[in-house]
Amino acid sequence: MSQDSAAATEAVRKLSGRRRREVVAVLLFSGGPIFESSIPLSVFGIDRQDAGVPRYRLLVCGGEEGPLRTTGGLELTAPYGLEAISRAGTVVVPAWRSITSPPPAEALEALRRAHEEGARIVGLCTGAFVLAAAGLLDGRPATTHWMYAPTLAKRYPSVHVDPRELFVDDGDVLTSAGTAAGIDLCLHIVRTDHGTEAAGALARRLVVPSRRSGGQERYLDRSLPEEIGSDPLAEVVAWALEHLHEQFDVETLAARAYMSRRTFDRRFRSLTGSAPLQWLITQRVLQAQRLLETSEYSVDEVAGRCGFRSPVALRGHFRRQLGSSPAAYRAAYRARRPQGGGAEPVAPVIEPVVPAQGSPSIRRTTATATPPGPHVITSPTAGPVQSEQGKPGPDAYTTGRPTLPGQRSAP
DSSP: OOHHHHHHHHHHHHHHHHOOEEEEEEOOOOOOHHHHHHHHHHHHHHGGGGGGGOOOEEEEEESSSSEEEEEEEEEESSBBBBGGGGGHHHHHHHHSOTSOOOOOOOHHHHHHHHHHHOOEEETTTTTHHHHHTTTTTTEEEEEOOTTTHHHHHOTTTTSETTTSSSSESSEEOOOSSSTHHHHHHHHHHHHHHOOHHHHHHHHHHHTTTTOOOOGGGGOOOEEEEEOGGTTHHHHHHHHHHTTTTTTOOHHHHHHTTOOHHHHHHHHHHHHSSSOOHHHHHHHHHHHHHHHHHOOOOHHHHHHHHOOOSSSSHHHHHHHHHHOOOHHHHHHHHHHHHHHTTTOOOOOOOOSSSOOOOOOTTBBBGGTTTSSSSOOOOOOOOOOBBBTTTTOOOOOOOOOOSSSBSEEEBOO
């Protein structure tokens, strides 16, 4: 796109006068999960002016012919169709029914037109796939449910996917992680529009924290995309997971796959959306987490049992991925472990040094240096508090943690 056309497009966005941010269109599709769909309806569709929350006008739009059948077999009839999106300054896609099927072309065109005219476009959870299919995430940072992040990066390589964030605010396009993270993003929108007090009042009504600390890291597991199960690399990946206590590198894995290092890197990235070295390091960090939680090994011993060449290497990678030293993580875990019951992983103590990706409080400027291509960190960390469907576990809203919001936002 030339500079002139880009300037013209920006001018159109600024001049579109019929759209107002407080008019929120929620785009629903058949087969969508009821929980995610209900989040924007609850946040933007209920009058809470008595509590100090400014009112939004809600337009519930059907993205295709109804009635719309949700998970659980419920049938919904949306009062508006796609034409109502033309009046909205904020358009929310709460979820998409299947990450493997394309959204309706008419809905994608409506989203593109709304964005061109200056509307703020929001994708909650798998709604990011709809925004990506419309081309609205090209060259932008974005997030989605950690389980689907590798697929999003693989299918749309121009999107900079970061599964560590609870939500990403890139100005006029916003995305959130799975399920309950949609509440975090909707609260962020209220905070952006009307300030901290309004967002706090709404959070109290919803009985949720106004800001959650950390990101998705504590929900990640060792999962890789389903496609890898039938691939020859699956055997190499399984071997690596069983031998993390040994010191080996990516060259070793490439040799076991009978590939050159370059070919192995390319094949591994095409399957997972992640570089094999990053995947291997984060698997070792995950193993270190488990040992810190379940054993009495010293940090030096943990480093050796996880394949790190030195305790210094463990501490560096651990801090970069979790924002905490191994010793601080163990101390926080033990302080919060339920008495006399099963151990339950908790978020690390966040110290002044933050992960290499940048402080969540640093805005879009920190993401501009990200090179093009799929940037997924499939680095899993312990903390099985989110189910496979993204439902929040009992620790999903634990309070009393450091007040570092799990977001990346734009100015």
